[in-house]
Amino acid sequence: MAVAELSTSYTKTATRYHSSQLSLSSASSRFSHHFRRSFRPTPRTRNATISCSVTSDQVQAQIPVEAESPKGKTCYGVFCVTYDLKAEEETKSWEKLVNIAVSGAAGMISNHLLFKLASGEVFGPNQPIALKLLGSERSIQALEGVAMELEDSLFPLLREVSIGINPYEVFQDAEWALLIGAKPRGPGMERADLLDINGQIYAEQGKALNAVASHNVKVIVVGNPCNTNALICMKNAPNIPAKNFHALTRLDENRAKCQLALKAGVFYDQVSNMTIWGNHSTTQVPDFLNARISGLPVQEVIKDHKWLEEEFTEMVQKRGGVLIQKWGRSSAASTAVSIVDAIKSLITPTPEGDWFSSGVYTNGNPYGIVENIVFSMPCRSKGDGDYELVKDVIFDDYLLNRIKKTEAELLAEKRCVAHLTGEGIAYCDLPEDTMLPGEM
Amino acid sequence: MAVAELSTSYTKTATRYHSSQLSLSSASSRFSHHFRRSFRPTPRTRNATISCSVTSDQVQAQIPVEAESPKGKTCYGVFCVTYDLKAEEETKSWEKLVNIAVSGAAGMISNHLLFKLASGEVFGPNQPIALKLLGSERSIQALEGVAMELEDSLFPLLREVSIGINPYEVFQDAEWALLIGAKPRGPGMERADLLDINGQIYAEQGKALNAVASHNVKVIVVGNPCNTNALICMKNAPNIPAKNFHALTRLDENRAKCQLALKAGVFYDQVSNMTIWGNHSTTQVPDFLNARISGLPVQEVIKDHKWLEEEFTEMVQKRGGVLIQKWGRSSAASTAVSIVDAIKSLITPTPEGDWFSSGVYTNGNPYGIVENIVFSMPCRSKGDGDYELVKDVIFDDYLLNRIKKTEAELLAEKRCVAHLTGEGIAYCDLPEDTMLPGEM
Structure with missing residues (x-):
């Protein structure tokens, strides 16, 4: 697809969404080659509504009450x-x-x-x-x-x-x-x-x-x-x-652990070292090569290799869609739990020998994944809010091939948003729909 | 209204709801004078659906997995x-x-x-x-x-x-x-x-x-x-x-504490000894006579007596309605929090000098409230799951009059459901709609 064609389609999109549905407007800079890193724009949206159910005539304060503090904070x-x-x-x-x-x-x-x-x-x-x-x-x-x-x-x-x-x-x-x-x-x-x-x-x-x-x-x-x-x-x-x-790829990780536990007939607390590699999309790779069940490699516990290669990933991915069918709503509660898990993983030391997955910047990664994208990888934390990538993971051809596919998708997505990352003209050639079922 | 008229209206209701919307059916015993206390009915609903995503052909169990245990439990x-x-x-x-x-x-x-x-x-x-x-x-x-x-x-x-x-x-x-x-x-x-x-x-x-x-x-x-x-x-x-x-009257209690805090200009943790008396309806009585702010009687902190008598209760009660207007949904999150509070109040010792509200059985109550109804009153717990009613509360005419009104309502509700409590023929003369705004 030629760049010129793409631009046209973008402009149409812009017209459709920016004027009617979005209060943020930034169409002017969308195809700019020059990314203004030091530019700090005046806020474009209207001032935040300051809502405070304490009004001055209601208050008989023992302690001073302020609807707006000296630093300009709003409060409720x-x-x-x-x-x-x-x-x-x-x-x-x-x-x-x-x-x-x-x-x-x-x-x-x-x-x-x-x-x-x-x-x-x-x-x-x-x-x-x-x-x-x-x-x-x-x-x-x-x-x-x-x-x-x-x-x-x-x-x-x-x-x-x-x-x-x-x-x-x-x-x-x-x-x-x-x-x-x-x-x-x-x-x-x-x-x-x-x-x-x-x-x-x-x-x-x-x-x-x-x-x-x-x-x-x-x-x-x-x-x-x-x-x-x-x-x-x-x-x-x-x-x-x-x-x-x-x-956030933690919900994917949690679902992957649960599916392995179900298949193995063990409680989910027995599953560890679960990596989600790559994109939070249908190209994501739940890694059963490095994961463990009761301390053993998954494949020593689950002998059904066909299930692992052909069904496991689908089980993880279709979860959200099945949930919407049954419950009529998307999985808000378990998503919130997985956000809590993601935060806790950064503020508490990772248990020895284990790790967690997070989509993080690839620069300096030890796996040979292309740099300058955000890719889900195995992390450990000392509990200080920071993390390091885990070094002792293994790869086989199956895993590497799948990692390559999700990497390619993220590179394609990146080309689609070049106008937003300061990397030039956007060029969009996403081959297929890779949204996870049940997500928006 | 004569009993005969009432029976007709009940029958109509029964037709409307029991056959089409309710799977529970018990119309036969609804006007019986004799309450069968010792009768243990055969379950009338169909057997529970047993759903288990582990099926026998999927499982390679290290540990036995059962979809139904010997005691007949279902599991998921x-x-x-x-x-x-x-x-x-x-x-x-x-x-x-x-x-x-x-x-x-x-x-x-x-x-x-x-x-x-x-x-x-x-x-x-x-x-x-x-x-x-x-x-x-x-x-x-x-x-x-x-x-x-x-x-x-x-x-x-x-x-x-x-x-x-x-x-x-x-x-x-x-x-x-x-x-x-x-x-x-x-x-x-x-x-x-x-x-x-x-x-x-x-x-x-x-x-x-x-x-x-x-x-x-x-x-x-x-x-x-x-x-x-x-x-x-x-x-x-x-x-x-x-x-x-x-x-559950704990959400009412929590809302009452918050409104007193807002009025006094203090943080809500300064409000204690908050009783909700009576029914979870618009006749409920949030008690500002016994409540305390920073350890002081409310009326020593909030001098606006007119607000306390005329606006405070309404502020508490209309909260649910305002919330539906703003948020478009009923207050599920804060209701769940108040259920957690109610449980915690029974399994942890009540802080010294404080109490919590719960709608409990009035038999043996020290306040002169009529026996044999469920009435929200101040309780303390040793944290063993049980509670005792608080003795050292005071009453004035304003509080007593309002308690009488909510008591009268609960007695009227009780007469309406006599056929369900084994106390004879139902007689329903509820004077007005006392559902709290925003509740169903």
């Missing part, structure tokens, strides 16, 4: 109250507040995730939490509803909640950015369209993170296509270490 | 695996498995609650969990979806999941029964109709608990109208201590 309701945690007996031993930004905060995955973050289940009982919730103009009312439910939950550790639609405000000082928000694929929309429309959202959010977040912010991208969204986000945030960007 | 997927927790290093110090039955398990409240129960957030890190999920014929597919998501979440503590539509099977050996399932009120349906239709569900479930659950099962009723449903359930389960039945 009871979370506008200020106080000194160090002054109270029960809270004086607590850690410093951690700032967690969540996009797509009015959606169903977030509706599970936010309450897990707020309850202390993720960061532990001594870690107070600030939630910074990013929505869209369309979802801002729903976001207020979410904030109200967080108020009514009386979580002792949840000390700040702010809501808004401007990432340059909401991402301020974020130490974690859990980027869930993405446009779902509409009828007749091709994967290339989705890459473009969501890529623009992630380019904008990358710029915002670069400008206002903590310089060591950890970013977990959930919105699809998540590997390429993570790459775009990273490329638009040059001041943040590239290593800090993750694409 | 990976939770059909059997093993010896005492044999493994990491699990040998764990407590004995706790059996938790949940009705309405395919609904949105459960979708939050089940993952909290399974994660260890409620019962702690050494307490393995068995979830026994009750759905309806209509929801059994969705229930399989829920079980699949629980599988994919790999919760180490979640060791058994069974699903079914027959309470006589699902409630087997339950030590906790969290009864969330209820019919929502359809268009044109009066509160009396709702009392009858849901009362029949709760009568059936009470009989099932009586027959097959642990004799000391703790029952928390969430489905509306929850106080009267809890009473019906209790009256149909004479072998279970009446004290063990709770109607």
Whole structure:
């Protein structure tokens, strides 16, 4: 397909989505050869709605209440109250507040995730939490509803909640950015369209993170296509270490462990060393060569090699689709659990001999995977928020061939979004639809 | 209204709902004077669907896998695996498995609650969990979806999941029964109709608990109208201590604490001793006379007495309605949090000087509230699953008058369901609609 043809199709896409559905507009820079790394744009969206159910005439304060703090933070309701945690007996031993930004905060995955973050289940009982919730103009009312439910939950550790639609405000000082928000694929929309429309959202959010977040912010991208969204986000945030960007493949890992356990007739806690290689798409590679069951190589326990090669991957991938059929909704709860798992894997030391999967930057990888893409690989962490790639994995021809295929797909996706990563003119030749069943 | 007229209207309701929407049928005994306490009916619903994604030809078991254990338990997927927790290093110090039955398990409240129960957030890190999920014929597919998501979440503590539509099977050996399932009120349906239709569900479930659950099962009723449903359930389960039945008013308590905090300009953790008196309806009484803010009586902190008497209660009650307006859905997440709070309040010692609210049986209460109803009152627990009513509360005329009103409503509701509690002929004269906004 010629570049000229492609440009036409892109322009059509742009017309279709940018003017009517997206409040972010950046069509002007989409085909630019020059990526403006140092450019920090004025926020283009309207100012975030500041909603605070404490109004000055309602308050008879023992303690000062502010709807807007000196730093320009927005806040919601009871979370506008200020106080000194160090002054109270029960809270004086607590850690410093951690700032967690969540996009797509009015959606169903977030509706599970936010309450897990707020309850202390993720960061532990001594870690107070600030939630910074990013929505869209369309979802801002729903976001207020979410904030109200967080108020009514009386979580002792949840000390700040702010809501808004401007990432340059909401991402301020974020130490974690859990980027869930993405446009779902509409009828007749091709994967290339989705890459473009969501890529623009992630380019904008990358710029915002670069400008206002903590310089060591950890970013977990959930919105699809998540590997390429993570790459775009990273490329638009040059001041943040590239290593800090993750694409979520943990739900795939969890599902793969469960399917191996089911096949082997063991409980899922017996399955370890499960790698998902590559893209969060149907080209992903759940690795049964390196995985272990009760400490043994999978193939010593599951002798049905045909099942492993021909059915296992499909079992993992079709899970989301089967779930939608049965439950009528996508798998929000288990996705939220897998985001929690992904965070916990970075803040607690990985058990000896084990590892976890995450879609991370390939530069410097020891596997010979092409550099400069975001690829799911096996990681270990000391629990400090950082990770290293696992060296002692083995490959056979079957595994290598499949890794090559998912690598090729990610390179093709990358060419599709070159206008968003500062790498020139986009050229899109995605061969087939590789969206996972049940995902949007 | 004459009894004869009422009977006609009931029959119509019965025709409308029992044949088409409800699989439970018990119209024959509905106006009987004689309540058959010792009668243990044969389960009327069809046998529970046994779904297990392990089929015999798939399994290459190291460890035996059973889809149905000798005791006739059903199980789901990976939770059909059997093993010896005492044999493994990491699990040998764990407590004995706790059996938790949940009705309405395919609904949105459960979708939050089940993952909290399974994660260890409620019962702690050494307490393995068995979830026994009750759905309806209509929801059994969705229930399989829920079980699949629980599988994919790999919760180490979640060791058994069974699903079914027959309470006589699902409630087997339950030590906790969290009864969330209820019919929502359809268009044109009066509160009396709702009392009858849901009362029949709760009568059936009470009989099932009586027959097959642990004799000391703790029952928390969430489905509306929850106080009267809890009473019906209790009256149909004479072998279970009446004290063990709770109607959930914890979300009301939490919302009341939050509104006082907002008004006082303090964080919600400063509000204590919050009682909800009476019915989970618009006649409920959030008690600002006994509540405290930073240890002080509320009225020493909030001087706006008019607000307390005229607006506070409304603020608490309209919360659910406002939330539906904003968020478009009912408050499933915060309801699930409040169920967790209710359970935790019974399994952990109540902090000194504080209490919590629960709708419990009034027999022997020290407040002069009429006996033989389920009424929300202040409770304290030693953390053993049991509770005692708090003695040192004060009353004034305002509080007493409002308690009288909610008491009168509960007595009227009780007369409406006399055919379900074994107390004779139902006589229904509910004066007005007292459903809380945003609830069904």
